[in-house]
Amino acid sequence: xxxxxxxxxxxxxxxxxxxxxxxxxxxxxxxxxxxxxxxxxxxxxxxxxxxxxxxxxxxxxxxxxxxxxxxxxxxxxxxxxxxxxxxxxxxxxxxxxxxxxxxxxxxxxxxxxxxxxxxxxxxxxxxxxxxxxxxxxxxxxxxxxxxxxxxxxxxxxxxxxxxxxxxxxxxxxxxxxxxxxxxxxxxxxxxxxxxxxxxxxxxxxxxxxxxxxxxxxxxxxxxxxxxxxxxxxxxxxxxxxxxxxxxxxxxxxxxxxxxxxxxxxxxxxxxxxxxxxxxxxxxxxxxxxxxxxxxxxxxxxxxxxxxxxxxxxxxxxxxxxxxxxxxxxxxxxxxxxxxxxxxxxxxxxxxxxxxxxxxxxxxxxxxxxxxxxxxxxxxxxxxxxxxxxx
Amino acid sequence: xxxxxxxxxxxxxxxxxxxxxxxxxxxxxxxxxxxxxxxxxxxxxxxxxxxxxxxxxxxxxxxxxxxxxxxxxxxxxxxxxxxxxxxxxxxxxxxxxxxxxxxxxxxxxxxxxxxxxxxxxxxxxxxxxxxxxxxxxxxxxxxxxxxxxxxxxxxxxxxxxxxxxxxxxxxxxxxxxxxxxxxxxxxxxxxxxxxxxxxxxxxxxxxxxxxxxxxxxxxxxxxxxxxxxxxxxxxxxxxxxxxxxxxxxxxxxxxxxxxxxxxxxxxxxxxxxxxxxxxxxxxxxxxxxxxxxxxxxxxxxxxxxxxxxxxxxxxxxxxxxxxxxxxxxxxxxxxxxxxxxxxxxxxxxxxxxxxxxxxxxxxxxxxxxxxxxxxxxxxxxxx
Numbered sequence: 068x069x070x071x072x073x074x075x076x077x078x079x080x081x082x083x084x085x086x087x088x089x090x091x092x093x094x095x096x097x098x099x100x101x102x103x104x105x106x107x108x109x110x111x112x113x114x115x116x117x118x119x120x121x122x123x124x125x126x127x128x129x130x131x132x133x134x135x136x137x138x139x140x141x142x143x144x145x146x147x148x149x150x151x152x153x154x155x156x157x158x159x160x161x162x163x164x165x166x167x168x169x170x171x172x173x174x175x176x177x178x179x180x181x182x183x184x185x186x187x188x189x190x191x192x193x194x195x196x197x198x199x200x201x202x203x204x205x206x207x208x209x210x211x212x213x214x215x216x217x218x219x220x221x222x223x224x225x226x227x228x229x230x231x232x233x234x235x236x237x238x239x240x241x242x243x244x245x246x247x248x249x250x251x252x253x254x255x256x257x258x259x260x261x262x263x264x265x266x267x268x269x270x271x272x273x274x275x276x277x278x279x280x281x282x283x284x285x286x287x288x289x290x291x292x293x294x295x296x297x298x299x300x301x302x303x304x305x306x307x308x309x310x311x312x313x314x315x316x317x318x319x320x321x322x323x324x325x326x327x328x329x330x331x332x333x334x335x336x337x338x339x340x341x342x343x344x345x346x347x348x349x350x351x352x353x354x355x356x357x358x359x360x361x362x363x364x365x366x367x368x369x370x371x372x373x374x375x376x377x378x379x380x381x382x383x384x385x386x387x388x389x390x391x392x393x394x395x396x397x398x399x400x401x402x403x404x405x406x407x408x409x410x411x412x413x414x415x416x417x418x419x420x421x422x423x424x425x426x427x428x429x430x431x432x433x434x435x436x437x438x439x440x441x442x443x444x445x446x447x448x449x450x451x452x453x454x455x456x457x
Numbered sequence: 458x459x460x461x462x463x464x465x466x467x468x469x470x471x472x473x474x475x476x477x478x479x480x481x482x483x484x485x486x487x488x489x490x491x492x493x494x495x496x497x498x499x500x501x502x503x504x505x506x507x508x509x510x511x512x513x514x515x516x517x518x519x520x521x522x523x524x525x526x527x528x529x530x531x532x533x534x535x536x537x538x539x540x541x542x543x544x545x546x547x548x549x550x551x552x553x554x555x556x557x558x559x560x561x562x563x564x565x566x567x568x569x570x571x572x573x574x575x576x577x578x579x580x581x582x583x584x585x586x587x588x589x590x591x592x593x594x595x596x597x598x599x600x601x602x603x604x605x606x607x608x609x610x611x612x613x614x615x616x617x618x619x620x621x622x623x624x625x626x627x628x629x630x631x632x633x634x635x636x637x638x639x640x641x642x643x644x645x646x647x648x649x650x651x652x653x654x655x656x657x658x659x660x661x662x663x664x665x666x667x668x669x670x671x672x673x674x675x676x677x678x679x680x681x682x683x684x685x686x687x688x689x690x691x692x693x694x695x696x697x698x699x700x701x702x703x704x705x706x707x708x709x710x711x712x713x714x715x716x717x718x719x720x721x722x723x724x725x726x727x728x729x730x731x732x733x734x735x736x737x738x739x740x741x742x743x744x745x746x747x748x749x750x751x752x753x754x755x756x757x758x759x760x761x762x763x764x765x766x767x768x769x770x771x772x773x774x775x776x777x778x779x780x781x782x783x784x785x786x787x788x789x790x791x792x793x794x795x796x797x798x799x800x801x802x803x804x805x806x807x808x809x810x811x812x813x814x815x816x817x818x819x820x821x822x823x824x825x826x827x828x829x830x831x832x833x834x835x836x837x838x839x840x
Binding site: 091092121122126127128129132133134135148149150151152153160172173194198199309310311312314443446 | 522530534538552555
């Protein structure tokens with residue numbers, strides 16, 4: 068059995084289209100110092116650092132080197148640092164990295180920090196296009212939005228989901244993000260406004276899509292011996308994992324169902340001993356860069372039957388007042404510093420478990436789920452956090 | 458660490474200047490397949506896959522999208538260390554030690570058909586270092602220059618490292634450059650960045666390397682001649698070159714201290730039988746001798762001149778030919794680990810060091826970074 072591991076500190080930065088008020092290391096320092104303060108430790112207490120970012124979106128190579136002093140802070144250099152990059156899942160993968168650093172028994176206190184300055188990217192979709200095979204798939208413009216549009220079209224065709232359903236997802240998330248001081252987009256709109264917004268990639272409109280954001284996030288993982296000393300209510304990792312789908316999109320043709328996520332969810336629920344996710348999970352932070360994905364995720368994660376995702380939006384099940392609130396932060400739809408977005412999901416889930424989510428707090432959270440997807444929908448990560456040590 | 462970890466399979470491609478008939482994933486697939494065959498495991502028996510590499514250098518965003526499935530990772534738990542493969546190895550060790558998985562496959566590749574100078578320039582901040590032309594090779598040259606200046610190391614003394622390693626590579630069928638060179642050849646080769654000349658610098662090689670790791674009960678069921686992980690440590694330097702003592706490698710010293718402590722090594726020269734060091738330049742092999750605790754500061758060249766690190770010496774270094782003979786952009790560090798595994802399991806063929814029981818592998822996570830700033834040390838034992 069792995070050593071028990073908990074999250075003891077969280078640091079978020081303000082996010083916007085372009086954080087031109089700070090340099091890259093300053094942005095990272097903002098997140099790191101907030102996390103260290105959150106559990107009241109100095110940089111010397113950190114045994115190792117896990118860094119996550121998607122370099123091509125920064126236009127930098129290995130920004131962790133430029134930012135290394137901001138991570139470790141002065142006087143704490145020559146520590147172990149491991150960089151992890153897996154596309155949109157980077158933040159989720161980095162969180163897993165932090166977990167395994169501690170679970171291995173090699174380290175007691177590990178700082179996980181992720182950053183991204185999408186604001187400095189000329190065209191993120193073009194950069195993402197270089198992910199797919201240059202011979203077969205690059206030419207038709209595969210990226211994030213085009214793939215999500217295929218998911219939406221397919222879901223509408225097979226399950227009758229409508230543009231209005233997507234608009235309702237957008238409205239719900241923007242409602243939530245107005246309570247989140249760290250979100251990038253913090254304005255509300257109506258379903259009608261959403262349906263009148265510009266079409267970007269049929270059937271996805273501007274209101275269905277995430278922004279490009281600058282931001283960073285830091286999370287501190289600690290061993291079972293250290294965790295109770297560093298946090299009043301640590302968020303214990305009950306289970307976590309990642310899954311890898313086929314490289315070629317043509318080899319994963321069922322766009323209306325997210326099978327790879329469903330497989331991962333079954334594995335993680337088994338590890339976490341969760342039989343009925345809808346009842347046993349109190350809040351979920353899902354990675355929905357596009358509205359349609361939140362609907363697919365409900366189904367893949369077993370919150371409802373296949374094809375019934377839109378119903379959970381329509382009947383308010385996943386609203387802040389509902390049975391299973393999803394994305395109280397507003398999610399990726401309202402804030403997307405790509406390489407950090409997955410870690411922000413983990414951070415938000417941890418804040419919910421620790422009871423520190425302020426205006427966006429869901430009452431009485433015991434169990435929270437954090438998700439990320441990446442790699443033109445080829446990767447997923449999940450982490451179940453709990454108030455109770457496993 | 459919680460659980461014991463061993464390397465049970467090694468696979469590498471033949472490394473060469475270009476592989477125009479193979480795509481990126483074909484090259485990775487070849488190395489992964491060889492590693493699985495070496496461990497006599499089916500791809501279904503691998504629990505987790507850790508890839509490595511720098512997307513910006515690969516020109517492919519999210520390169521693990523193709524690396525992981527090519528390395529038996531379809532529908533499995535995977536990750537990518539955006540580092541040299543040696544740190545993917547470190548991550549795989551942690552995953553196994555945690556007891557969450559029984560087997561792991563680590564994959565690293567090199568695809569530097571084009572000079573990585575531009576992509577290593579964008580490692581640096583756009584305000585000060587980038588306009589100066591800082592890159593991997595120019596910052597390595599700054600270190601070499603500071604080192605040579607501080608300790609009076611001559612170009613000939615550095616060139617002796619190249620002559621040694623290139624001679625060793627003749628016996629390694631997988632090496633990229635397999636022709637010996639003399640000290641004379643090195644000091645007469647064209648200058649690249651003072652004091653580095655063309656032959657002081659590694660080549661750019663295309664190829665891949667994969668390792669299969671296992672833990673616990675699983676190890677004995679796979680094979681008996683395994684390389685046990687005895688110790689591992691890694692560390693990274695600060696960013697500001699102007700604030701660093703460029704003549705030494707503090708992060709390597711920090712990584713070494715962790716690895717030796719875990720392996721209970723007190724007298725490395727006596728206890729180690731063979732080492733594979735990341736000789737990213739000739740000078741850096743000498744600097745590594747010192748950071749690894751084999752010589753006093755400035756004493757690296759003498760260690761070489763006394764023949765300690767030559768074939769037949771007390772501690773042969775880079776019997777495979779090292780990075781100066783084969784340089785897989787993001788795989789050179791992992792290739793050091795692979796060679797160390799072959800040595801302690803007695804399977805290194807013509808470049809086998811007789812009776813090697815304890816080996817050290819040193820990898821620099823180099824391509825991403827100012828100078829040789831990220832270092833990892835792995836100690837492997839037959840017992």
